[in-house]
Amino acid sequence: MARIVMKFGGTSMAGTERIRRVARIVQRQQAAGHEVAVVVSAMAGETDRLVNFCREANPAFDPAEYDVVVASGEQVTSGLLALTLQALGCKARSWLGWQLPVATSDAYARARIETIDSAALLASMAAGEIAVIPGFQGVSHEGRITTLGRGGSDTSAVAVAAAVQADRCDIYTDVDGVYTTDPRIVAKARKLARVTYEEMLELASVGAKVLQTRSVSLAMKEGVRVQVLSSFIDDDAPPADSLPGTLIVSDEEVEGSKVERQLITGIAHDKNEARIVLTRVPDKPGAVAHIFSPLAAAGINVDMIIQNVSKDRGETDVTFTVPRADLARSMALLEGQQEEIGFNRVLSDAHVAKISVVGVGMKSHAGVASTMFKALADRGINIQAISTSEIKVSVLIDEDETELAVRVLHTAYGLDAVDAAV
Amino acid sequence: MARIVMKFGGTSMAGTERIRRVARIVQRQQAAGHEVAVVVSAMAGETDRLVNFCREANPAFDPAEYDVVVASGEQVTSGLLALTLQALGCKARSWLGWQLPVATSDAYARARIETIDSAALLASMAAGEIAVIPGFQGVSHEGRITTLGRGGSDTSAVAVAAAVQADRCDIYTDVDGVYTTDPRIVAKARKLARVTYEEMLELASVGAKVLQTRSVSLAMKEGVRVQVLSSFIDDDAPPADSLPGTLIVSDEEVEGSKVERQLITGIAHDKNEARIVLTRVPDKPGAVAHIFSPLAAAGINVDMIIQNVSKDRGETDVTFTVPRADLARSMALLEGQQEEIGFNRVLSDAHVAKISVVGVGMKSHAGVASTMFKALADRGINIQAISTSEIKVSVLIDEDETELAVRVLHTAYGLDAVDAAV
Incomplete structure (x- = not known):
C-alpha cells in the first residue's frame, strides 16, 4: 500500500464527462490498495471568467475580494468530483482550504502556503475515504480566503503530498511526461523516465511548460517524488503503479536507478x-x-x-x-x-x-x-x-x-x- | 441614522452592469447616514447551472457536497459587489457564511439558521464599512458549508436583520411592492403601503410570489420590519427613506398607522x-x-x-x-x-x-x-x-x-x- 496524492488540471475537469473520467482514474488507484487524496483545478476557462468579472467590477481590485471570487472555481470542481466518486461507489468528501486548513501568508492573490494541517486528511484517508481538495486556495491568518496565484494548483498538490508524507504526487496533465525536447519540433524526442528536480527547474524556467516552477522548487525542498503523466489515458489502462509518466526525483534517486545516465x-x-x-x-x-x-x-x-x-x-x-x-x-x-x-x-x-x-x-x-x-x-x-x-x-x-x-x-x-x- | 439590511435577488445581480446599479443604490443608503449590510443572491441562472452539474455528477447526490458546489454562486456575487462598492469609493468587504459565522442545522441543502454571530458585522458597520453577505449559505456544526434551500436568501436577509437589530430589512425585487392582486390580471390593482406578517403569509402561500414564506415567518417571529421594493428604480431616485415599497409589519404597527384599514x-x-x-x-x-x-x-x-x-x-x-x-x-x-x-x-x-x-x-x-x-x-x-x-x-x-x-x-x-x- 502506498499513499498517493493525485492532481488534475482544468482541462481534465472541464465538464461532467471529463470529471467522470478523472473519477475512474482515481477509483482505480484506490482499488489497487492505495490511500488517495486528489487536488483539483477549476474547470478550464472558469478562472478566466471569474478574473474578468473582477476586472469589470473594479480594475484596481482588492486582492482579498478577488480571492473570494476566483477561489470558487476550485470549490465547485472539488464538490463535483466528490459527488462523481460517490456515484461510482467510493467514499469521498471535499476539504476546502479553510477547512483543513491550508494556512497561507496574508498576501492575497499570491499567497504562499505555510502549513497544512494533515490530521483530518490522514484520518479520512485511513478510513478509506478519498479526500478531494481544491487546489490554488488557502486561508490567511485573519481567516479570509487566499489564492496562490495562477497555476498554483500544482503547488497545492505538492504541499498536500508533503503534509501527508505521500509516497508520490502524480500530476495529471495534457502531456504524458517530460520529453528531451518539444515533440512538436523534434519527432525523435524521447520521453524521460526520470529527471532531477534541478533539471526540471531549468527545463521549466526555460520554456518547457509542464509544471509550475514553484511546485518543483517545493517538491525539491520537501523531497516529494513527483510524477508527470497524462490524464487522457485509456480507461482500461492499469493503475499508475507502472509509472507510465516521468518521475521527478532527487539527484541521488536518479544515480541509484539502473537507467544509464x-x-x-x-x-x-x-x-x-x-x-x-x-x-x-x-x-x-x-x-x-x-x-x-x-x-x-x-x-x-x-x-x-x-x-x-x-x-x-x-x-x-x-x-x-x-x-x-x-x-x-x-x-x-x-x-x-x-x-x-x-x-x-x-x-x-x-x-x-x-x-x-x-x-x-x-x-x-x-x-x-x-x-x-x-x-x-x-x-x-x-x-x-x-x-x-x-x-x-x-x-x-x-x-x-x-x-x-x-x-x-x-x-x-x-x-x-x-x-x-x- | 438607522441600521438597514438590504437584499438583492439574482436578477439584480446578473452581470457587472446590474451589480454596479445595485452598488449605487447601496451607496445612496450609506450616504444618507445609515449603517448598511447587504445580502446577495447568486447571478440569475447560476444556481440552476450549478444544480445541473450536481445532477449530472450524481443523480442521488450527497447534499453536503451539493452545498459545497451551489453555495459558490453567492460567494462570487458577494465578492463582486464588495469590489464594485470599493470602485465607487465605499469601504466594503464580504463575509461568507462560515466567516461570520451563520450557524445552521446539519440538514444539508435545507438547513435552518440557528444563530448569526453579529459581533464582526456590527464592528464592521460601525466603522463605516458596508458588509456584503452571501445569502442562502451557512455553516454546520461540523464546520461544513450548508445551504438553506431554494429562495433562502430572503431568509438570510431577515436573519441578518434580526441579528444586528436592524431598523428595517429592505428586500429589492423585480416588483415595486405587494399589490392588492396580480396587476397583470387587474389593471386597477393598487400597491399596498403596509401589510401585516399574517396577511403576507397568506398572500405568499396562496400564490403571490414576492417573498419566500419562510422569510416572512421569521420576520414575524423576530419582529423584523421588512420592506419590499424594486431594484429597477431610477438611479437619481432619493434614498429609500421615503419608503417607496410595501412595508410588512406587525398588526399593531398597521393599527397605529394613519392608513385607513x-x-x-x-x-x-x-x-x-x-x-x-x-x-x-x-x-x-x-x-x-x-x-x-x-x-x-x-x-x-x-x-x-x-x-x-x-x-x-x-x-x-x-x-x-x-x-x-x-x-x-x-x-x-x-x-x-x-x-x-x-x-x-x-x-x-x-x-x-x-x-x-x-x-x-x-x-x-x-x-x-x-x-x-x-x-x-x-x-x-x-x-x-x-x-x-x-x-x-x-x-x-x-x-x-x-x-x-x-x-x-x-x-x-x-x-x-x-x-x-x-
Whole structure:
C-alpha cells in the first residue's frame, strides 16, 4: 500500500464527462490498495471568467475580494468530483482550504502556503475515504480566503503530498511526461523516465511548460517524488503503479536507478525574451548598477547579461534580455536614464530565442558547451549571447532559427530516439 | 441614522452592469447616514447551472457536497459587489457564511439558521464599512458549508436583520411592492403601503410570489420590519427613506398607522393545485386516516379538504387538493389503497384554481365570505370547494375562470384604484 496524492488540471475537469473520467482514474488507484487524496483545478476557462468579472467590477481590485471570487472555481470542481466518486461507489468528501486548513501568508492573490494541517486528511484517508481538495486556495491568518496565484494548483498538490508524507504526487496533465525536447519540433524526442528536480527547474524556467516552477522548487525542498503523466489515458489502462509518466526525483534517486545516465537530459527553447544592447557605456564602477536598478524597481526580470570586453577607449557594450512583454517599458525606462547611465545608443531586438541544454550530467563532464557552439556554428547559426549555470548552457539566437537549432542539438547530444518515426 | 439590511435577488445581480446599479443604490443608503449590510443572491441562472452539474455528477447526490458546489454562486456575487462598492469609493468587504459565522442545522441543502454571530458585522458597520453577505449559505456544526434551500436568501436577509437589530430589512425585487392582486390580471390593482406578517403569509402561500414564506415567518417571529421594493428604480431616485415599497409589519404597527384599514387586503390566485375526489367512502371512524396517511408518508402536502355531508347509506364523497406536480403520484398511491380505504371511484381534475381573499380586517367583520360567494355566483362561477382561516377565505374554481373571478372580487371588495388606467 502506498499513499498517493493525485492532481488534475482544468482541462481534465472541464465538464461532467471529463470529471467522470478523472473519477475512474482515481477509483482505480484506490482499488489497487492505495490511500488517495486528489487536488483539483477549476474547470478550464472558469478562472478566466471569474478574473474578468473582477476586472469589470473594479480594475484596481482588492486582492482579498478577488480571492473570494476566483477561489470558487476550485470549490465547485472539488464538490463535483466528490459527488462523481460517490456515484461510482467510493467514499469521498471535499476539504476546502479553510477547512483543513491550508494556512497561507496574508498576501492575497499570491499567497504562499505555510502549513497544512494533515490530521483530518490522514484520518479520512485511513478510513478509506478519498479526500478531494481544491487546489490554488488557502486561508490567511485573519481567516479570509487566499489564492496562490495562477497555476498554483500544482503547488497545492505538492504541499498536500508533503503534509501527508505521500509516497508520490502524480500530476495529471495534457502531456504524458517530460520529453528531451518539444515533440512538436523534434519527432525523435524521447520521453524521460526520470529527471532531477534541478533539471526540471531549468527545463521549466526555460520554456518547457509542464509544471509550475514553484511546485518543483517545493517538491525539491520537501523531497516529494513527483510524477508527470497524462490524464487522457485509456480507461482500461492499469493503475499508475507502472509509472507510465516521468518521475521527478532527487539527484541521488536518479544515480541509484539502473537507467544509464545521459550527459544531457533535454533541450529547451524560449521565445518570450527580447534583447537590448546599450552601446558605449562608460566602463567604470557603478555603471552597471545605473542600468539595472531602475529595471528592478519596475519589476522587470533581467535574464542573460553580457558585458563585452572593454575597448581601449574606456567604453563597453552591455547586452541583456528582458521578457518580451516588458520590452517597450524597458526601452522607455532606459531612454529616460540616458544621462545617468551615459550610453550612446540603445538597440533592441524582439526576434530572438533562447536555446538551453540542461543536464545534471554536465557537472562532471567538460566539453558540453563547446559541443553546443560547434554544432550551431556548423549550421551557420550565430550566437548573440551566452549564459551558463552548473547544469545548463543557454544561448541567444535569431528566432527564425529556433527549430533548426533544437533539432541540431538534439542530434548532437545523442538524444534522438532510435525507434521513433522520422 | 438607522441600521438597514438590504437584499438583492439574482436578477439584480446578473452581470457587472446590474451589480454596479445595485452598488449605487447601496451607496445612496450609506450616504444618507445609515449603517448598511447587504445580502446577495447568486447571478440569475447560476444556481440552476450549478444544480445541473450536481445532477449530472450524481443523480442521488450527497447534499453536503451539493452545498459545497451551489453555495459558490453567492460567494462570487458577494465578492463582486464588495469590489464594485470599493470602485465607487465605499469601504466594503464580504463575509461568507462560515466567516461570520451563520450557524445552521446539519440538514444539508435545507438547513435552518440557528444563530448569526453579529459581533464582526456590527464592528464592521460601525466603522463605516458596508458588509456584503452571501445569502442562502451557512455553516454546520461540523464546520461544513450548508445551504438553506431554494429562495433562502430572503431568509438570510431577515436573519441578518434580526441579528444586528436592524431598523428595517429592505428586500429589492423585480416588483415595486405587494399589490392588492396580480396587476397583470387587474389593471386597477393598487400597491399596498403596509401589510401585516399574517396577511403576507397568506398572500405568499396562496400564490403571490414576492417573498419566500419562510422569510416572512421569521420576520414575524423576530419582529423584523421588512420592506419590499424594486431594484429597477431610477438611479437619481432619493434614498429609500421615503419608503417607496410595501412595508410588512406587525398588526399593531398597521393599527397605529394613519392608513385607513381595509376590510380585505388582497386577492390571491394559485393554479398549482389539482382536485381529487374519492366517491362513496365509508362514513366511519378511521376512514379519513386511511386516505391521508399514505399521502403524508409520501411527502405530499394536502391543502383543502372537504368531506361532504354523509348520505343516508353511510357513505360520503371526500374532496381535497394536492400540488399539481404530485397529482399522478397521488392517484397511483390512492388506487393502490382502494381496498383499505374502501372507496368506489377516484376522480381528478388538474384544471382548477384557488382564489383567496385575505385580510386581517375580516377577523372583526362578518359577511366577508358571503360577499365572495354572491359576487362569484352573480357571474355564474361555480365553487367546487371552500376553506377558511381567521384572515382568509379560499375557494376552488375552474381554472378558466381565474382572471374573471379575481377581477370580480377585486371590485366587490372595493379594492379598485380610482385613478388607475382602465
